Amino acid sequence: MDDPGAEAVDAAVREAASAGAQLIVLPELAFSGYVFESIEEARLAAQPLDGPYVTGIRRLSQETGSVIVAGFCELGEGGAVHNSAMVVQDGELLGCYRKAHLWDRESDFFTPGDAAPLVIDTAVGRLAVLICYDLEMSDWVGTAAAAGAEIIAAPCNWPLLERPAGERPLEVVKAQAVAGAFKVHIVVADRCGHERGVDWIGGSVICENTGYPAAGPATGDDGPARPVVLTADLDPASSRNKSLGPRNGVWDDRRPELYWIGCP
Amino acid sequence: MDDPGAEAVDAAVREAASAGAQLIVLPELAFSGYVFESIEEARLAAQPLDGPYVTGIRRLSQETGSVIVAGFCELGEGGAVHNSAMVVQDGELLGCYRKAHLWDRESDFFTPGDAAPLVIDTAVGRLAVLICYDLEMSDWVGTAAAAGAEIIAAPCNWPLLERPAGERPLEVVKAQAVAGAFKVHIVVADRCGHERGVDWIGGSVICENTGYPAAGPATGDDGPARPVVLTADLDPASSRNKSLGPRNGVWDDRRPELYWIGCP
Incomplete structure (x- = not known):
């Protein structure tokens, strides 16, 4: 690994592993950066599954023993x-998810995924992966939860938008809402700082399946946060219990025959 | 009106109207209280559409000129x-909505509604009505938004549950999330205080279609709030613009063909 993105990834993974992390989540487009100028630039940054991005993370997962x-x-x-x-574990690539909901200029560069959310069994429990704007689609989160996800890992790049003073970014609010609604832990790793004229929220948050944060959000009122490694203890198995009280439950209470989810 | 519930409703409506409110939203089961001991007690409290509850509000809407x-x-x-x-306007009953998603012991007392969300044109814009737990079902909110709702009025009775210090109640977080996700204003009137061993959140909030509160939440960290009349200026027509940026939109970005909304 000899580029700045890979060095930052390497340092962050080792720091998290030293803190005892068994699951380590990195941001969206962690190596290359997010703000591409053209499809040519994006294609130059892109690597196949046997390229250095995956190979480097496979090595790191073997060295650190973390997912x-x-x-x-x-x-x-x-x-x-x-x-x-x-998703990498014990030096092996367990799966790869392609973002299904593209934001803004991403559709100039990326071909969206057409597959179901990636939901796989790992050493830290049944894990789903969604990317950034995917997480704002409650039905997409519900689709992952219905496939048995105990933890959703969400690499994100949340651009910093104006919001009222003292308010949490709505991206964090939406993550909390779906974590609680579907009783699934959500681990968001967000980009921070500045990149080619874009400010990032730096809103990393580890949200329990109660909907309340166990760590973070890392961001404050005063603009993009500095890089930070958040850690928290989660009980993956608790996400299997979909009860919401003595008489209510995540799935039991839904009335899908009444819902209209198309596009008017 | 000669019972305590009706007196409280009367006073609150007049206070809100004096403050200039054109739309006034009252809590769930505003007259009778929420905590019934039996179906018999609930039936004794129940009134048909030509009974005193509706008649009293029709009179108040005519006197105050408010919806x-x-x-x-x-x-x-x-x-x-x-x-x-x-929903009452100019002394006339415009519509009646029956809660479709029942919470806890409500299913002992109430027959749930099987109709679509009530969405009707009023003097303050195109208005939808959902009740309490309904609002936590993102697909139900989406169904109302797809029917053109500019404002969702949500009478609520949110029971006070334990939550981490400094955190907004998840009920408020969920309301913010769906307001922003579907670009629809949400006006929540919540019950406060204590009732037969139940504490209420008192989390009334007027949430703009940005997802951020324009007024409230009324509740604090220190238990149920006192009764309060919240007011805010909303622009109903702004909910018609479903753009979320130059390249994104509430409906355009959805991929319903990929979503699974059933019950596993």
Whole structure:
């Protein structure tokens, strides 16, 4: 690893592993940065699944003994570029998810995924991966939860937008809401600082399946936060109990026959 | 009006109207209280649409010139009891909505509604009504938004549950999330104080279609709030613009063909 993104990833993973993290989540497009100027630039940054991004994380997962979820710029079939995230454990690539809901100029660079959310069994429990704007689609989170996800790992790059003083970013609010609504832990690793004219929220948060944060959000009122490694203890198995009280439950209470989820 | 519930409703409506409110939202089961001991007690409290609950609010709406949404215990066909909310304007009943998602012991007392969310044109814009737990079902809020709701009026009775210090109640967080996700204003009138061993959050909030509160939440960290009349200026027409940025939109970004909304 000899580029700045890879060095930052390497340092962050080692810091988290030293703190005892068994699951380590990195931001969206962790190696390359987010703000591409053209599809050509994005394609130059993209790597296939046997390229250095995945290979480097496989090595790190073996060295640290941790499950790692990292966003990266993926070079797919026929030169297509995807905003993806890998799940790596014991030096092996367990799965790769391609972001299904693209934000703003991403559709100039990336081909969206068409598959179901990635939900797989890992050493830290049944894990789903969604990327950034995906997490704002409550039905997409529900689809992952219905597939048995105990923890959702969400690499994010949340651009900093204006908000009232003292208010948590709505991106964090939405993550809390779906964590509580579907009783699933959500681990958000967000980008911080500045990049080519874009300020990032730096809103990393580890949200328990109660909907309340166990750590973070890292951001404050005064703009983008500095890089930070958040840690928390989560009980993955607790997400299997979908009860919301003596008479209520996540799935039991839904009335899908009444819902309209199309596009008017 | 000669019972305590009706007197409180009367005073609150007049206070809100004096403050210039054109839309006035009252809590769930505003007249009768929420904590019934038996179906018999609930049925005794229930009134048909030509009973004193609706008649009293019709009179108040005419006197104050305001649109009023009020939760009430409705006596339906064949003696069925419903947890309902009325929409009244210019002395006329515009519509009545029956809560579709029942919480805890409500299913002992109430027959749930099977109709779509009530969405109707009023003097203050296109108005939807959902009741309490309904608002926690993001697909139900989306169904109302898809029917053109500019404002959702939500009579609530949120029981006070334990939460971490400094955290907003998750009920408020969920309301913010769906307001922002579907770009619809949400006006929550919540119950406060104590009732037969139940503490209420008192979390009334007027949430703009940005997802951020324009007024409230009324509750603090230190238990149930006292009764309060919250007011805010909302621009109903702004909810018609579903753009979320130059390249994104509430409906355009959804991929319902990928979503699974059933019950596993």
